[in-house]
Amino acid sequence: MAYQIxxxxxxxxxxxxxxxxPEYEASAxxxxxxxxxxxxxxxxxxxxxxxxxxxxxxxxxxxxxILSAAEGLEIITLCGSCTNVLTRAAQVQSFYDPEISASLGxxxxxxxxxxxxVHHVHEAIWQRRELISNLIRQPLSETAVLxxxxxxxxxxGLYHDAGLSPAEKMTSILAMLGLNVAGVAAGACCGSSLAMxxxxxxxxIANARFSSIAPGSLVVDTCANCRSxxxxxxxxxxxxxxxxxxxxxxxxxxxxQA
Amino acid sequence: MTRRDQELAKCTACGLxxxxxxxxxxGAPSIAVTLSGGTGSVFNCCFCWKCIDVCPHDVDIYLxxxxxxxxxxxxxxxxxxxxxxxxxxxxxxxxxxxxHNRTRLGLPKLEEIxxxxxKIIQFRHSPKDGDAKTRS
Numbered sequence: 001m002a003y004q005i006x007x008x009x010x011x012x013x014x015x016x017x018x019x020x021x022p023e024y025e026a027s028a029x030x031x032x033x034x035x036x037x038x039x040x041x042x043x044x045x046x047x048x049x050x051x052x053x054x055x056x057x058x059x060x061x062x063x064x065x066i067l068s069a070a071e072g073l074e075i076i077t078l079c080g081s082c083t084n085v086l087t088r089a090a091q092v093q094s095f096y097d098p099e100i101s102a103s104l105g106x107x108x109x110x111x112x113x114x115x116x117x118v119h120h121v122h123e124a125i126w127q128r129r130e131l132i133s134n135l136i137r138q139p140l141s142e143t144a145v146l147x148x149x150x151x152x153x154x155x156x157g158l159y160h161d162a163g164l165s166p167a168e169k170m171t172s173i174l175a176m177l178g179l180n181v182a183g184v185a186a187g188a189c190c191g192s193s194l195a196m197x198x199x200x201x202x203x204x205i206a207n208a209r210f211s212s213i214a215p216g217s218l219v220v221d222t223c224a225n226c227r228s229x230x231x232x233x234x235x236x237x238x239x240x241x242x243x244x245x246x247x248x249x250x251x252x253x254x255x256x257q258a
Numbered sequence: 259m260t261r262r263d264q265e266l267a268k269c270t271a272c273g274l275x276x277x278x279x280x281x282x283x284x285g286a287p288s289i290a291v292t293l294s295g296g297t298g299s300v301f302n303c304c305f306c307w308k309c310i311d312v313c314p315h316d317v318d319i320y321l322x323x324x325x326x327x328x329x330x331x332x333x334x335x336x337x338x339x340x341x342x343x344x345x346x347x348x349x350x351x352x353x354x355x356x357x358h359n360r361t362r363l364g365l366p367k368l369e370e371i372x373x374x375x376x377k378i379i380q381f382r383h384s385p386k387d388g389d390a391k392t393r394s
Contacts, residue, residue: 016350018352018368019356019368020350020356022356022359022360025363026364026365045347045348045368046347046379047349060379062379081305084305088320106374107374150306187280189280191304193303194281194284194286194303196339197286197302197333197336198281198286200285201284205280
């Protein structure tokens with residue numbers, strides 16, 4: 001039987017969503033609450049440790065601090081990078097390090113015997129998808145293309161089991177809203193992280209992804225990094241519209257939409 | 259044998275990871291090129307992990323990259339963001355304008371991270387990152 005996310009969850013938005021795309025975070029709270037979750041914000045809005053700290057500080061305490069500060073509740077992430085680093089920390093690394101354990105103790109946090117599981121927001125929505133059809137107030141009709149965060153799509157074994165892939169789940173969710181899902185945006189990644197070291201190569205990857213989408217399409221993002229890449233290369237010049245997954249669900253289920 | 263050596267010993271330099279690496283294909287040779295016998299940079303990475311997906315020997319390239327990055331001076335953008343994290347606990351500083359956006363959307367303000375917590379984060383700050391400047 002597939003693992004079921006519990007009612008009580010903590011949303012961890014990560015730096016990029018919290019700072020640059022708060023509409024993603026806000027819509028996530030509303031959608032998850034509409035699906036019956038008891039949603040709390042994570043009490044420590046720290047960097048997850050991905051890309052920056054993970055690579056430069058070495059064995060960083062950041063993911064362990066974030067996991068412990070969830071106080072046993074399951075963590076819902078909005079970003080591919082956060083999902084990656086927190087999942088790995090929960091599964092394999094941080095809690096075994098004595099220095100990190102000591103730093104948790106210094107914060108008044110205890111090393112958790114049961115580690116909190118980490119799920120990207122699409123999984124929490126997927127698990128309560130039966131409720132979505134009852135919540136829809138205005139079905140949508142646009143043509144949509146999914147922009148899948150690479151760190152959620154791969155490596156497959158780390159983020160999902162032998163069932164449907166994240167792309168298949170998200171496609172199904174969008175179809176429930178009435179959207180015509182034209183497919184998944186091309187390319188393994190958006191190039192966002194590579195922009196830290198090689199802007200030209202990163203832009204080449206991002207342009208390949210977004211230029212391959214038919215003009216007029218609605219690009220549905222599920223990661224703040226992907227949206228950043230689109231903004232960086234001015235992807236709206238390809239005639240595309242953008243919305244985060246939770247924003248588009250909220251549009252379909254809200255009474256207060258124009 | 260260290261964990262890094264164990265992972266390296268599994269690699270046969272078959273080149274499959276290099277062939278699927280988006281960074282390498284876009285002209286930014288990555289660790290996949292290094293593992294395949296060439297010269298790449300451990301900081302040229304999209305974090306897509308297609309390399310791990312295709313590896314026939316289950317080499318944990320993420321782990322190898324993490325180890326290698328700790329031995330390599332990071333590019334300026336990484337060091338800048340690391341400095342931001344050391345200073346504020348977040349990779350991106352939060353301005354008043356951004357705080358206002360959050361409040362307008364009904365989100366809680368992002369609180370300053372306590373100095374005691376920042377000290378714990380900073381204690382692993384590597385000397386090789388010391389010249390990074392905070393970007394605001």
